[in-house]
Amino acid sequence: MAQEMFMMVPSGQIVFREGDDGTEMYIIESGAIDIVRAARGSEPLATLGPGDFFGEMAILEDQPRFASAIARAPTKLLRIDRAAFPGVIAGNVEIAVRIMRKLAGRVRRAETRTGETTVPQPVEARRAGVSAAEFTPMPRALSPRSEAAVSPADAATADRPLCLVHLGNQTRFILKDKSEYLVGRPDPVTGTTPDVNLGPLDVQRSLSRRHAKILNERGIWRVREEVGTLNGTFHNGQRLKPGDAVTFAIDDVLRFGSVDLTVQLASESASE
Known part of the structure; x- marks a missing residue:
């Protein structure tokens, strides 16, 4: 150059x-x-x-x-x-993807502002001649597949969260109370801070800003590499294909770039 x-x-x-x-x-x-x-x-x-x-x-x-x-x-x-x-x-795919995410974030914020300024008045309120602030609609009925329904598997997972433990200095990242965790390092360009921030552990700067996601689907844990990741995501030594969600379990080893983490059950205190 x-x-x-x-x-x-x-x-x-x-x-x-x-x-x-x-x-x-x-x-x-x-x-x-x-x-x-x-x-x-x-x-x-x-x-x-x-x-x-x-x-x-x-x-x-x-x-x-x-x-x-x-x-x-x-x-x-x-x-x-x-x-x-x-x-x-x-x-440079990573720069292209980050620019796209930055643009998408601007569109999302603009849509949010537009929605906040043009909230429609409920039809029932207009017909009754009252203001939207005075009108309280009936709560929406929950379908059998609603997110509010909790299965025994969900409850068991909530009681015993997982944690990712760095193989070098034993730094621990608790996975609890969420169904999706972003893994990577902070991106001040897009304002994104990952749930599992491996930046301080990434001495070789091998991580992408949005490197991978960890997914919890009713107690089944999976890891998925994000679009534009450069240095790979590995499960027990096998590199993931971008977009593929691979199931992992206790004692498995996950590698993000050059950062190795082992999967463990969190301590009982983390469940409280």
Whole structure:
């Protein structure tokens, strides 16, 4: 890769300002970048580190920068202009997937805001001539397959949760009270923090931000690799195919990137 595509930014220097025209995105090789908006004051919206990227929305939307980017520490950046952007996406699946998730998150937030401002008044309330605040509809009847129905298997699982134990320093991650757990490391670009945060254990930086999911389906535990994962997910030494959910049990070994975890029953105190 051409040396001129890299740039060194001293601590405190502004990479770009809010409102600037945007023709480039950046990937952080080392250091840290604060993303700051004038409306929020000096408190950063996010602090990005090695492997994170920023500035891509201006390329995609051809709009001014929505925030400023400021070096928190001496930082080395890989600069990618609009002409090179398609090649970067084609050659790096993880960046492409993370950009898609970032866009999907923006759409989801916009839909939520729209729904909150256009909540329809119940038909029964309109007919009765009362306000929606005064109207209390009958509760929805639960079907036999409703989530509210709890089977004996669910109750047994809730009583004895599992935990994942790091084979190196014995760090423990309790799996309790949820049917789905995201495994990976924090992603300040999309604002995602995984339920099982292996970032501090990943000294080789082998994990994807959204690496895999652990699923609990009525006491049956499965692990599934997420789309765009680069360094693999393994069950007892066998690599998973992306999208396949593989059942695991007590004493099995799960590997995410280069991080090995063994499956154990959680202690009785974790069930309380």
